[in-house]
Amino acid sequence: MSYAQPGGKRQKVREVRGSDNVDYFQGIEKVEYNNMATSTDTNSYRYYNSSERVHSRSMEDWLKYSVSLTEFRYNGSDTQGRPTFCRSWDDSSNTIDNYKRCIKAFYDFCTKLGIKYWTAFDTDLVPQTDNWEENKSNWDEIVEYISELSQRSQIKLMWLAPDLHSHPKYISGAFTSNEASTFVQAATQIKKCLEVSQRLNVECFLLWPYREGYNAIFQTDVAKEIKLFSKLLKITAEYKDRLNYKCQLLIMPYYSSFGRNYGGYGNLTWQPQNTWDGDVLNRYMWDITSCLYFLKFHNLDRYYKVCTPPGHHMYMAGVYNMFGGVAITNQFDQSDIKTITLMMKCIIDQSSAPSGGINLRIVPKRDCDLRDLMTSQVKYIDALAKGLRVACNVISEQVFVKHLQQRYASYYSGIGSRLMSGDVSIEECEEFYKKNQATSEIICTKSEHYNIVFQRYLDTCDHV
Numbered sequence: 001m002s003y004a005q006p007g008g009k010r011q012k013v014r015e016v017r018g019s020d021n022v023d024y025f026q027g028i029e030k031v032e033y034n035n036m037a038t039s040t041d042t043n044s045y046r047y048y049n050s051s052e053r054v055h056s057r058s059m060e061d062w063l064k065y066s067v068s069l070t071e072f073r074y075n076g077s078d079t080q081g082r083p084t085f086c087r088s089w090d091d092s093s094n095t096i097d098n099y100k101r102c103i104k105a106f107y108d109f110c111t112k113l114g115i116k117y118w119t120a121f122d123t124d125l126v127p128q129t130d131n132w133e134e135n136k137s138n139w140d141e142i143v144e145y146i147s148e149l150s151q152r153s154q155i156k157l158m159w160l161a162p163d164l165h166s167h168p169k170y171i172s173g174a175f176t177s178n179e180a181s182t183f184v185q186a187a188t189q190i191k192k193c194l195e196v197s198q199r200l201n202v203e204c205f206l207l208w209p210y211r212e213g214y215n216a217i218f219q220t221d222v223a224k225e226i227k228l229f230s231k232l233l234k235i236t237a238e239y240k241d242r243l244n245y246k247c248q249l250l251i252m253p254y255y256s257s258f259g260r261n262y263g264g265y266g267n268l269t270w271q272p273q274n275t276w277d278g279d280v281l282n283r284y285m286w287d288i289t290s291c292l293y294f295l296k297f298h299n300l301d302r303y304y305k306v307c308t309p310p311g312h313h314m315y316m317a318g319v320y321n322m323f324g325g326v327a328i329t330n331q332f333d334q335s336d337i338k339t340i341t342l343m344m345k346c347i348i349d350q351s352s353a354p355s356g357g358i359n360l361r362i363v364p365k366r367d368c369d370l371r372d373l374m375t376s377q378v379k380y381i382d383a384l385a386k387g388l389r390v391a392c393n394v395i396s397e398q399v400f401v402k403h404l405q406q407r408y409a410s411y412y413s414g415i416g417s418r419l420m421s422g423d424v425s426i427e428e429c430e431e432f433y434k435k436n437q438a439t440s441e442i443i444c445t446k447s448e449h450y451n452i453v454f455q456r457y458l459d460t461c462d463h464v
Contacts, residue, residue, distance in 0.1 A: 033049040111153055118155065122192075187236075209229070248324060364376050
């Protein structure tokens with residue numbers, strides 16, 4: 001390999017650093033909290049006040065927002081159309097200088113939003129080459145550059161993830177490929193990504209096993225592939241421990257799809273297993289249940305937590321103490337205040353934000369200018385803050401706490417208490433039933449009453 005001359009490299013760094021003083025969002029003010037903002041003032045937060053304390057914590061701590069560099073670098077292309085964006089910081093070249101400009105612009109973007117965390121895949125940060133030494137040099141340069149930007153802005157990475165789906169060798173999976181050389185390549189990529197994460201003091205490390213599964217059972221050794229899948233997860237966790245790297249490992253099942261292969265604007269959500277429009281029909285980890293069982297069966301649940309979309313998957317991950325973060329994509333309706341409030345209540349009930357926080361993976365529309373690019377994030381940031389305020393109000397008044405206590409009152413004494421805390425045989429259940437069946441009655445849960453009560457909390461959310 002021929003190495004670049006020292007003088008030439010210094011000149012390249014000077015050229016990029018000269019652009020550090022450029023404000024790529026010049027003319028767009030930083031988004032600030034203003035609860036009196038008019039309906040047309042979309043450059044203000046009406047609900048998100050980062051330093052305001054609600055339920056004993058700041059809103060910033062509860063929400064722990066992060067913005068995605070992957071979506072920020074989206075160029076407007078889809079399966080039916082060519083790129084539509086021409087950003088001043090991105091010349092579309094596969095050079096280290098261009099990647100630096102994109103990262104600098106992204107830091108400007110986060111600063112304007114007032115967000116302190118961001119997320120990325122490794123391929124968002126450095127141009128990928130087949131030359132090992134060149135990749136190492138690129139990583140060293142980018143790590144130094146990001147470290148400088150982070151020190152100046154106090155904005156840091158929430159999680160970094162190896163891109164194990166874009167490279168052509170991963171067409172049949174990275175964890176579960178039928179080629180041993182592909183498995184080795186994936187493991188090497190994960191190793192480097194972990195080392196970079198540690199150098200940047202990244203709080204979490206995400207694995208997204210997007211292509212792991214099979215199309216035809218007659219040409220697949222499923223047992224072997226599952227073993228390989230668990231093996232790579234295990235050696236990743238073991239290497240993290242050998243590095244003495246104190247981060248949270250996260251895993252993202254397929255139901256909240258994201259990455260460079262958008263397949264069309266906004267097509268970023270869970271779909272049933274057999275209707276997935278992609279490379280793999282039957283995926284090994286396609287919902288929260290399959291993910292949790294896989295981790296538990298292979299004794300990996302002590303290492304990993306799960307990143308989920310809002311709703312049922314999130315609640316179930318919380319029940320099993322496996323809730324690691326939330327991913328918000330375009331498919332989530334920011335006006336669905338009911339789901340948002342329940343989501344925030346789930347987080348408050350756990351006493352703190354998940355380690356992976358709330359990741360905003362918002363793909364800009366294909367006609368999006370710079371101001372709209374900001375607004376696309378503002379609407380989700382503010383909607384979630386609104387839900388947080390409502391959830392705090394619901395919890396502080398304890399209406400539903402009392403309702404739950406009343407609804408499950410039969411489990412606080414007698415046979416119910418023994419069922420929850422002691423050993424009760426099936427024979428004892430039968431004996432109790434024979435003695436008490438005459439006195440049993442159906443008790444109204446007052447579900448309609450409490451549905452209206454909850455809705456009225458939502459209706460008054462502008463006043464909280």
